[in-house]
Amino acid sequence: MDHFSYQNGELFVEQTSAQSICDQFGSPAYVYSERTLTENYRTFESAFAGINPLICFSIKSCSNLSVLKHLVSLGSGMDVVSGGELFRALKAGVSTDKIVFAGVGKSHDELRYAIESGVYLFNIESEPELERLAALAEEAGRTVKAAIRINPDISDAGTHAKTSTGGRHTKFGVPLERARVLFCSDLYPFVDITGIHIHLGSPIPSTETYLRAIDRVEALIDEVESQGAKIELLNIGGGYPAAYHTDNTVPQSISSIGEQISERLQRLRNKGKTFIIEPGRSISANSGILLTSVEYVKQGWDREITILNAGMNILLRPTLYNADHVIWPASCQGFNGHWSELISAQTETQCTDIVGPICETGDYFALGRQMPPMQSGDLIAVFSCGAYSMSMASQYNSRVRPAEVMVSGNDCRLIRQRESYEDLISHEYGLM
Ligand SMILES: *Cc1c(COP(=O)(O)O)cnc(C)c1O
DSSP, rough: OSSSEEEEEEEEEEEEEEHHHHHHHOSEEEEEEHHHHHHHHHHHHHHTTTTEEEEEEEEEGGGHHHHHHHHHHHOOEEEEOSSHHHHHHHHTTOOOGGEEOOTTTOOHHHHHHHHHHSSSSEESSSSSHHHHHHHHHHHHTTOEEEEEEEEOOOOOOSOOGGOOOOTTSSSSEEEEEHHHHHHHHOSOOEEEEEEEEEESSOOOOOOHHHHHHHHHHHHHHHHHHHHTTTEEEEOOOOOOOOOOTTSSSOOOOHHHHHHHHHHHTHHHHHTOOOEEHHHHEHGGGGGEEEEEEEEHHHHOSSSEEEEOOOTTTTTOOOHHHHOOOOOEBBBTTTOOGGGGGGGSSOOOEEEEEEOOSSTTTOOOEEEEEEEEOOTTTTTEEESSSSSSSSGOOOOGGOOOOOEEEETTTTTEEEEEEOHHHHHHTTTTOOOO
């Protein structure tokens, strides 16, 4: 459970009211609950205790330095997918033996940077990438550790087509068929090919999907080890669910997912293998909300349209993935309770499209949504916005990216300044 609840009709983030946050820092703003981040991280530790994995938080889900630093203080490692994310991880102070580096397109510069930094593990996605890494490691005179990311051909992961990453039609990983020979190869003296990596998509609604992939990987390990290879570690990636609740369904708990996966991995654990998990969304999504304000409520031909001061440049998920977020006024008279219970709030509702100010038809957060009556100036909360939200924000339409705020109890702290118009042009050369 996260710490976004209504008390006497007012939304609170831990012990801080949403209205007071926006009075201080303006809107739109992303607001995170530090306590929720902590609890979600600890939930992973205990859920997977049976395999005692290295937990590497997926930076791309929520990249703010203060968020990363907090997770590092809890003991988290980091999963990075670019040189920029590696830079963030190092700035956040994570020790390099807790950094894993994935991504299909690692450049020469990114690989060199990671080799020099001494990251713990390269998750390799193709033969040409392995060759490039081998050459650069040799050049640097350093031996590096690699896991081969397997494409296990699991295409029915039950997630949106754009977030399914384990199917044979996707760009990710080395096809299982082709991967075998890599583990037995001695062509690359500076690369210790010691692990297997999978990441199937995000979010994965059924634990069965992980278990099926683990069975395939386990068979592969048996096979290549019988041919003389030595596999030390298995990285089972991320993709664990978060609560969005618009359809009133609660995802399987992380505790039960972790226990089932850990149980299935016991045979490998007994053979001395070590494990890595890369949760992103499941730690960050329910740790953040977006606070935004109503600019106008207008009447269209056949519908009411509510226009917010935040649009697809600030929260892309609804239009990119058809993502459904619970959206509700931060003030809801008489309601006491967690946001997930809003559906049962005794409020009169009406149908409206909830859209942003961007000049695109796809700029919406929800179409045809039942909402309490709203008017200009009302503060609105979009829930479950800690993952793939601010980290995807852009300046499209030359709109500034919003502020980010961290709440801890009744203390709130600006952790990213709202951008200014000067920021918009700060990298450009004018004609003068
Ligand atoms: C994005 C990503 C993750 C995190 O996925 P979540 O669904 O946010 O847990 C983990 N590993 C890799 C390689 C990724 O690309």
